[in-house]
Amino acid sequence: MLVTGMSGAGKSSVLDALEDMGWDTVDNLPVDLLDDFVHAGTECRVVPVAIGMDARSRGFDADRLPGVIRGMEGVHPEILYLDCSGAELIRRYDETRRRHPLAPDRPAEDGIARERRVTAGLRAAADGVLDTTDLSPAELRDELRRRYGDDSDQPVLTMVSFGFARGVSRTADLVFDLRFLPNPHWVDELRPMTGDDPPVRDYLAADPSWNEALDRIESLLKDWIPRYWAAGKSYVTVAFGCTGGRHRSVAAAIEMTERLRSAGFSPNVRHRDLASPPSDTIEADPRQEA
Structure with missing residues (x-):
């Protein structure tokens, strides 16, 4: 599963939750290493894999990624797009004092607007969209358990x-x-x-x-x-x-x-x-x- 979407929408929290549920996860993996990571060790075990990518990832191309993910052999691909309102993203950037990756020398709202345009096609191609605007960390984990968990995740x-x-x-x-x-x-x-x-x-x-x-x-x-x-x-x-x-x-x-x-x-x-x-x-x- 490709976990992507708006920067600041909760990608790291989603990957942490999936890791606790038994998934193999990695964040900001360069696109060129994608195939090697997914297939490494598959002769020993088969596990769900979640890969986080957004505008900060090396080689990130929102238009190309869906084809790359769905063209991989031996996997059942899924794209999860994390969305969030602009006002909430601005509040999160203000709280963390981090710069938006697409606007390092501009206000965060400029980077948010640009990223929304750049990833519009990726959002449209996603198998699922999860809006984290009103979700607390606990509510986000609960939603992920509901979508991707099983009885062993208790x-x-x-x-x-x-x-x-x-x-x-x-x-x-x-x-x-x-x-x-x-x-x-x-x-x-x-x-x-x-x-x-x-x-x-x-x-x-x-x-x-x-x-x-x-x-x-x-x-x-x-x-x-x-x-x-x-x-x-x-x-x-x-x-x-x-x-x-x-x-x-x-x-x-x-x-x-x-x-x-x-x-x-x-x-x-x-x-x-x-x-x-x-x-x-x-x-x-x-x-x-x-």
Whole structure:
């Protein structure tokens, strides 16, 4: 796919988003190197390729490019033209303080007008036109996922367990404190076990607060996770914390992973402190917790 159009319309942002979706991308590739780049390594794998070209690219010829792209062997070509209103382009150039490539010694509006004329034929030949005037970066990425993504492009969702006594999880977007629940560490037969063991999970499930808390957290996550993704986050990490990070938080992370998978999500699960040995020093007295 040739990603082209008006300078300042978001070509770099589009290429970054496509790269995150698994495309091979390159920006401002000289036209003479186009064929070599597209076919390099094709004996090993076949991947979608996005090439950014505009007035700054060496050898850029708006009238010639459609024929070059569509004349390449062994590819399914597509041209995506990025457009944007003149007023918004001027505002972007003012903000970045960059000079327009077609008007280095003139006002940006002169270069914008000239580029619009030069690329009119390229716009007409494009398979798709994407107007970025009113799109935020997150909205632009969402539109690209809608057009070119698939199920494998879903952002990464991770459930994490940790112990507050060993430090709060620094990677979490959301943290849930489970120290209000009874601590299995203070039950002799459960102390050497972890939240991955059925007896510990049964012990926690016997407390009415357990299912009530997880039901509310599940409802919240099912509502909020898609909102994080819509805002453009590639990673969402949900952390569950207890005192030592071996019982309550582990059980909660595992159960929430199961619940979200049943709801159609694909979370990973990671236990930060599960390998830590049980310790009365680390675990607070049950009368003093939380």
